Amino acid sequence: TMPHGLLWLGLTLLGALQTQAQDSTPNLIPAPPLSKVPLQPNFQDDQFQGKWYVVGLAGNAFSKEDKDFKMYTTNYELKEDRSYNVTSTLLRNQRCDYFVRTFVQTSQPGQFSLGNIKAYPPLQSYTVRVVDTDYNQFATVFFKKVSQNKEYFKITLYGRTKELPPELKENFIRFVKSLGLSDDNIVFPVPIDKCIDDQ
Ligand SMILES: *[C@@H]1O[C@H](CO)[C@@H](O)[C@H](O)[C@H]1NC(C)=O
Numbered sequence: 001t002m003p004h005g006l007l008w009l010g011l012t013l014l015g016a017l018q019t020q021a022q023d024s025t026p027n028l029i030p031a032p033p034l035s036k037v038p039l040q041p042n043f044q045d046d047q048f049q050g051k052w053y054v055v056g057l058a059g060n061a062f063s064k065e066d067k068d069f070k071m072y073t074t075n076y077e078l079k080e081d082r083s084y085n086v087t088s089t090l091l092r093n094q095r096c097d098y099f100v101r102t103f104v105q106t107s108q109p110g111q112f113s114l115g116n117i118k119a120y121p122p123l124q125s126y127t128v129r130v131v132d133t134d135y136n137q138f139a140t141v142f143f144k145k146v147s148q149n150k151e152y153f154k155i156t157l158y159g160r161t162k163e164l165p166p167e168l169k170e171n172f173i174r175f176v177k178s179l180g181l182s183d184d185n186i187v188f189p190v191p192i193d194k195c196i197d198d199q
Contacts, residue, residue: 029060031153032179037142040130043110045082047135051075052158053196056169058176058186059143059154071162071189073196076103083115089195096195103128122148131175136160138168140175155179162191 052074072090079085084103089096102115114126124146133139139158144151157164157172169188176186 028150028152029180029185031060031144031151034127034129034144036179037129038131039108040110040132043130044135045078045084045105045109048130048133048139049076049078049084050160052139052160053162053191054156054189055138055159055162055164056157056172056186056188057154058172058181059152060181060185061152062154062185062187064184064187066187067190069187069189071191071196074156074158084112089198091192091195096198124149131155133158138164140172153179155181 054072054074057069070091072088075087075089077085077087079102082105086101086103088099090099091097101120103112104115105111106113110130112128114120114123114128117123117126120126126145127143129142131140131142137160139156141156141158142153143156144153146152155172155176157169159168173183173186
């Protein structure tokens with residue numbers, strides 16, 4: 001079966017993978033209420049655009065046993081209606097895989113919902129919140145979704161480069177632990193060159 005991390009991506013983006021999810025999600029750590037998740041003040045959607053490397057990844061469906069988890073990228077591109085065209089690029093089975101979806105702005109700048117959620121069964125809800133970012137080095141982003149009545153959450157540490165200073169990783173670890181996760185739920189994807197350097 002797939003590593004849990006990929007499973008999350010797959011689950012979100014490919015409804016077809018749902019059956020694999022069912023046997024691998026036993027006792028989920030409960031998702032925190034959004035009130036416990038900070039929101040980047042004065043979020044600048046134009047500056048957040050561009051390519052981010054996923055340097056750190058934590059969530060209630062991740063396990064540090066996914067330790068050969070390969071780095072992937074997510075590219076944010078503003079469309080005319082100010083929603084984001086979001087493309088993730090992954091190396092899988094020696095091929096580059098691309099997942100494209102839309103993040104729609106909500107009334108709170110920095111918080112998004114998934115566009116055309118009906119295209120992703122069995123997904124019931126999906127929330128994205130930019131927790132903090134300096135736009136040119138790092139970003140912390142919180143994701144929560146409900147699928148088959150189970151609540152999943154994950155936090156990504158994005159970098160404009162593949163490596164980030166240790167303090168930023170430590171802050172990330174502290175933050176995800178404040179949301180109820182443990183070291184066991186944190187993955188630092190292995191940097192690669194294939195596919196993710198192309199865009
Ligand atoms: C979204 O991004 C993908 C991949 O870069 C691209 O093929 C597609 O045309 C874009 N869609 C819009 C509406 O910008």
